[in-house]
Structure formats: structure tokens, C-alpha cells
Amino acid sequence: MDTTHVILGASLAGAKAAEALRAEGHQGPIVLIGEEPDRPYERPPLSKGYLLGKTEREKIFVHPAGWYAEHGVDLRLGTAATALDLAARTVTLADGERVGFGKLLLATGASPRRIPVPGGDAEHVLYLRRVGDSERLKAAFRPGARVVVVGAGWIGLETAAAARAAGCEVTVLEVAELPLLRVLGREVAQVFADLHRAHGVELRFGVQVAAIRTDGVQLGDGTVVPADAVVVGVGIAPNTALAADAGLTVDNGVRTDAHLRTSHPDVFAAGDVANADHPVLGRPIRVEHWANALNQPAVAARSMLGQDAVYDRVPYFFTDQYDLGMEYTGYVEPGGYDRVVFRGDVAGREFVAFWLDAERRVLAGMNVNVWDVTDPIRALVSSGRPVDPDRLADPAVPLNELP
Template sequence: MSETFVVVGGGLAGAKTVEALREREFPGRVELICEEEAPPYERPPLSKDYLAGRAEVADFAVHPREWYVRNDVELRLGTRATGLHPGSHEIELADSTRLGYDKLVLATGSRPRRLPLPGTDSRGVHYLRRLGDADRLAAALRRVERLVIVGAGWIGLEVAAVARSYGVEVHVVEAARQPLLLSLGPRMGEFFADLHREHGVTLHLSSHVSEIMTPSGVTGVRLTDGSELPADAVLLAVGARPELGLAEGAGLDIDHGVLVDTGLTTSDPDILAVGDIAEVRHPSFGGLRVEHWANALKQPAVAAATMLGHSASYTELPYFFTDQYDLGMEYHGFVPAGVEERVVVRGSTDEQRFVACWLDSSERVLAAMNVNVFGVAESIRGLIHSGASVVPERLVDTAYSLDDIEALRKRPVGSA
């Protein structure tokens, strides 16, 4: 009897999973359950080129609709999964339909975090996660004069850059003392703060919102110090929460995300998880869950191999990127919480062209960020994977190549 593999989640991770199954010539039935009405698309352009009007949906759709037909993938658009029943191997849909499966992949992604404040659901308050969110926000940016963004993470800063391109006055409210503090630390956070100030963004750091003022639509936000920021629109960009409801209801093992092994299998051998929700037992970092585009792109191939009975492991370094104004950045690696580290810079932050490296106490490179320096990704990954203790003075000296790990390596005391 032919097997049925079901994938729940209509984002990049879900689409890439069904693609990988067909590429590996799985002959059975494949169903992709998508809560949105649009076929799967990539999300990074929503806060970048699409929001700025420089891209169309077709430019970042994972596949055209015809691909699903040609590859015999049953694409269920506008369909929400409401329950998962591992005992009977069934997924339950909002209309009470139950679909049987032999193997199932959870690729349910994340949803925006909400703030427990007055006014957050009022007209003129925006979130950015889905295509419809981006359409509404883009329409707002074309007509408003003042935007307040709550949250100076990646989404908040990318939208700030796009809003400035529309000529909108932008204020960003951030609870931490620098933007991107948890992601990059204070030194690189300050670099991004300066970048946005140079482009006319007003930052309110170490600040908290007490209320969104909405007597009749948004008029501004009030901070906890009593000050008020007038606004015609507000974007709440305070992070995302993984969509764990199906996994929790099914009794799967969960910590910060759905716990999976290196093959992306959950505590149930017939259920896998990929993308934002997957907390992977990474060989270098232990339990690791990151909401990065690269995971959604690359984990599905491993999941498909595992489903088909092949040995596969997800060992990729975390990777993400951003585009803000004329700045392009890539980040490779991971700095675990609580690890003592320092940042050294190769190049010039003043010229906005450099590679920043995060070193641990043994002077091994944990992560690196290249800003307006391209073609070095492979070199950076090799340096991190080497586990070599480096000489920081050589690492920042452009006379030494990032490829020459032996030249950068710190020699043990007494070695030749």
C-alpha cells in the first residue's frame, strides 16, 4: 500500500520538505497543509524588497502553483490544522476532517509576539509576519508621515530603513540599551544604532511603551516615563513565538521548541519538525533553536532523507542576513548564552566595510559577521569549523587571509 506523508506548514520549510521528498523520488502521496491562501513563499522580502516595492510575490514564491500539480503534491491552501493525534496517525483540520499519515512533518513556523498593553489591536497598529501584513504596512507607509516601531530587532530595523526610503519620520522604541543586543552584543548594537541615526531614525533606547494611544485610530505611543511620541501608524516588532500548539497537544517533547535529534525526528518516530519550531540537538552547540531563513531552507533535505529511512544529520552553522539602506550583512555561527566572548574587527566600521569576529576565552572563532564584504562566507565557515585558537592581531590584519587557518592559528607554548 502506498504511504502518505503530510507536511503541516505553508512556509519555506514546508515547501522545501515536499520538494525534497519528490527529488528523492518518494512515490507515495504527499500533502502540504497551508493556513494562508497564498502558495508558500519566502518571508525575508516582506521586510525588505517587497515592502519597498522592489519585488513582486512571484519573485519570492518557493514554487509556482503549477509545480505542485506537476509533482503530484496536494496543496491545501487556506487550511488550518487544529489537532494532531499520534495514536491514530491523524492530523485534524479546522473543519473536523481528519487526514491519516504514515510520516508527518511539523513546519508551523512562528507568530509575532504580542504586548499586553492597551491599544495593541487598534486600527493603525501593524505586525509583520505574513504577506497580508506586508501589504497593509506598505500601504500605510505610502500615506503616513510618522511611524513608531516598537522593537529594535531585525524586523524593526529593516522596516525602519524601508520607511525612511518612503520619506516617513521614524521613531524606534527599544527596551535594551542598544539595538540587537541579544543577537550581536553592545559593540555591534551600537554600530547599527549609529547607522540608523545617520539615516534620520530617532532611537529611544532603554525605553518602554505603556500605551498605544488610540482615541480614534492610532495617534501615538506613550512611554513609561510619561513622554508621548505622535504617530500615524505603529509597528509592533518585539520578536516571535514558535507555533507549538500542535506539538504540545500531541504530547511531543518540548523545551524552547520541539525537541528533535540530528535527523530532525521528534520524540515520536513518525513525526519530524523543521524550521522555526525545531530545537535541534546540534553536535557543536547542544540544543539549538534559531528562527533563521537558512534552517527553513536546509533542514527539509535532512528531514526528507530521515523520513525515507536514510541516515542524515543537520549540522549546519546558524546563518542569517540583513539589508538596511546600502548595507548588506551576513552572519555565520553562534555564541551560546553565558559564554565569555569578545569582538574583534577586521576592516573599518567607520567605512561600514568589515568582518567582526566573536572569540571565546580560548580565542576560537564562534561567529563572524561580514558587513559589505562579500565572497568570504566559505572562509568564515572554515575558520569556525576548524576550532582553532587564533592570534587576534593576525585575524584583524588584512595581510593575512581568512583562508590561511595555519597562519592565523595560535601555537602552543614551546612549539616550533
């Protein structure tokens, strides 16, 4: 059998998979193929430190430039994969070359959803996914510039915060009643609405974008919101075309088991593109956050090498906006909780929020400007045991003494 392990996607997930394969003792060839011209980098700085000008460009990369050659990783940058032949065990590249593999990891990530309105492809309409996108945003965020952000999700709010830090006039447009409503629910979403209003952002909820014009964004009622730059953050879609065309099972991403193995025994998936069975949550889940791209590849690598590895880490993500730092641990379906319990000072934005189900089990916890509590929150989520909401809300009760 061919001992070549091919990784499609020179991303954080792809780079960490190559690293893990070598760390686990794989001696055969490793080919890491990426469409972007830059070597693998981390994406969170693109909407945080790098966009704000606080993080140097070299700091965003996963490994130093020489790491790949030193570890025998054949890094192919600026190279698109156009076809996957599972029977022949080959990947076809844009130049016609075919690369054979014994095992294959799909780390193809996701792409921003485009806004389907007239003018949506205009030059001043900006998206954020790649390092070049972050640099274009940084150039557009200049003092006095009028920036309209379409979508009040994590990317929309983080870019709005960066634009305000640069001295821009910022308006956020959102179809829902509050930012992050599907993710956080009304109780906690209000915290982020208050945060951005306190920093001078104009929030317009319940609005539809009808068109993007040279002078601004036209809403469904005909109103035009003036804009020099328009940032669109309306979600991402997993890059599943290669997998689907090859006949792999695709359902909101590439479906995998808990070992990150796809419907083909020698093909695996990790990161944004993987919709993986989760033993703790008891369901398949696709997570579009840094922690999955960082941690899943080690499990995928061990599985590729025939080890009995399972990915059961509870989902985690974080954000930094203005003076608010937040970590979120766990997973809640939109509307899939019974109540929210707060511990600490919500008005002062120094608290922990917990989402509970009807059986008083902790589904997720979010610590805002409160640190060193992710481990006990993770333990509460993973335990699946009911807790006393009154004790949960009491800052005097250590989290590691619950339930």
C-alpha cells in the same frame, strides 16, 4: 504502513520538504497543509525587497503555481490543522476532515509576539509575518507619515529602514541600551545604532511602552510619541500547540535530535518551530532565520525516508538596511563571548567582526559590505580551533589561511 507523508505548514520549509521528498525518490502521496491562503513563499522579502517595492509579488513564491500538481503534491491552502493524534496517525483539519499519515513533518513556523498593553490591538498597530502584513506596512509607509517602531531587533530595524526609504518620520523604541544588544553585543550593536541615526531615525533606548493611543505611543514616564502607524517587532514564538497537545516533547520549540526526529519516531520538525540538537555547536538550538527553513527540510526529508541524515550546518542569516548589507555566520549565546575582533574599516561600514571565546575559538563572524567570505568564516566556526587574534584582524592574512 501508510506511505502518505503529511507536511503541516505550507511555508518555505514545508515546500522545500515536499521538493526534497520527491527528489529523494518518495513515490507515495504528499499532503502539504497550510493555514495561509497563499502558496508557500519566502519571508525575507517581506521586510526587504517586497516591502521596499523592489521585488515583484510573484518573485517571493518558492515554486511556480503549477509545480505542486506537476509533482503530485496535494497542496491544501487556507486549511488550519486543529489536532494531531499520534496513536491514530491522523491530523484533524478545521472542517473536521482527518488526514492519515505514515510520516509527518511539522513546519508550523512561528507567530509574532503581541504587545500586552492597552491599545495593542488597535487598527494602526501593525505586525510583520505574512505577505498581507507586508502589504499593509507598504500602504502605511507614505511620505511624511509618522511611524513608531517598537523593538530594535532585525524586523524592527529593517522596517524602520523601509519606512525611511518611503519618506516617513521614524522613531524606534527599545527597552535595551542599544539595538540588537542581546544578539550582537555592545561592540557591534553600536554600528547599527550609528547607521540608523545617520539616516534620520530617532532612537529612544531604555524606554517602556505603557499604552498605544490613537495619537501615538505612551511611554512609561507618560511621554507620548506621535504616530500615524505603529510597527511592533518584539520577537516571535514557535507554533507548538499542536505538538504539545499531542504529547510531543516541547521546549522552546519542538525538540528534535540531529536527524530532526521528534520524540515520536515517525514525526519530524524543521524551520522556526524546531529546537534541534546541533552536532557542531554541541547543544540544541532553534534558529528563526531563512537559512534553516531553506536547508533543514532536505535533511528532514531524508530522515523521513529512513536515510542517516544529520543537520550540522552552521547558522546563517543576513540583512539589508540602507546601504549596509550584512551576513552573519555562527552562533553566540547572549553575552557568551570573550572578545570581538574587527578586520577592516568599522567607521566606513566595510569590515568583518568575529566573536571569540576565552580559548580564542571563533564562535561567529559577521561580514558587513564585504563579500565572498562566508565559506571561510563557516570553516573557522566549524573547526573549533583557536586562532591568533592579531592575524584574524589583519586584512592582509587570507581567512582561509587561519588559524
